Amino acid sequence: MLIDIHTHSLAPFPDQIRMRCLDPTAELDPVCEQLKQAKGEVYSLGIHPWKADSWTPLQVHQQQALWAHSAVKMIGEIGLDSRQGGPFLQQVSIFEAQLEMASSLRKPVVVHAVGTTEVLLSLKKKYPDVPAWILHGFRGKQEAAIQWLRHGFYLSFGRHYNEEALKKCPLNRLFLETDTAEMDLYAHYVSVAALLGCSPEALEDAVTSNYNRLILS
Numbered sequence: 001m002l003i004d005i006h007t008h009s010l011a012p013f014p015d016q017i018r019m020r021c022l023d024p025t026a027e028l029d030p031v032c033e034q035l036k037q038a039k040g041e042v043y044s045l046g047i048h049p050w051k052a053d054s055w056t057p058l059q060v061h062q063q064q065a066l067w068a069h070s071a072v073k074m075i076g077e078i079g080l081d082s083r084q085g086g087p088f089l090q091q092v093s094i095f096e097a098q099l100e101m102a103s104s105l106r107k108p109v110v111v112h113a114v115g116t117t118e119v120l121l122s123l124k125k126k127y128p129d130v131p132a133w134i135l136h137g138f139r140g141k142q143e144a145a146i147q148w149l150r151h152g153f154y155l156s157f158g159r160h161y162n163e164e165a166l167k168k169c170p171l172n173r174l175f176l177e178t179d180t181a182e183m184d185l186y187a188h189y190v191s192v193a194a195l196l197g198c199s200p201e202a203l204e205d206a207v208t209s210n211y212n213r214l215i216l217s
């Protein structure tokens with residue numbers, strides 16, 4: 001089964017697993033309704049760093065039941081962005097509130113990270129109980145990929161990526177995603193498999209076993 005580890009689309013895709021990203025910032029009611037009606041769909045839920053200034057850590061903890069919902073398999077997208085969004089320290093405090101939940105709920109995080117390598121590496125050390133950190137939409141060069149991989153991160157590649165960086169990512173640390181792009185997921189698997197010199201089926205098997213290892217059913 002093809003897996004898309006990060007999408008903002010709520011459209012149905014039969015015979016595929018799409019990790020649909022919900023942001024509770026917009027309005028809580030539609031998010032609660034979506035989760036209530038989930039029939040086998042899987043979700044990641046998180047406050048994007050660009051929206052961090054509309055929350056306090058206390059409000060995040062008050063909504064813990066949302067993140068604890070059984071259809072919410074991952075927490076995200078969450079993270080840090082030094083170039084956009086509100087004050088950086090506010091971003092850090094909302095990110096940490098969600099990392100605390102990821103630790104206690106034992107759910108992996110899908111991370112938006114722009115210009116924040118040092119802080120992110122120190123937070124990863126500070127929250128060792130977060131079961132996995134997936135850097136989504138990875139576009140960095142191979143040196144950056146090697147560094148993140150060395151620190152235990154998973155990398156997820158969307159429409160735009162650096163080919164040399166992708167080739168450095170072992171199959172057991174790799175995910176694919178569509179994010180906000182309207183793109184054919186299977187075609188994405190085919191082109192990445194061609195780059196890696198394996199069959200689309202072998203790539204699909206590898207991503208599926210990563211998914212099964214990280215995502216609690």
Ligand SMILES: [Zn+2]
Binds near residue numbers: 021
């Ligand atoms: Zn996204």
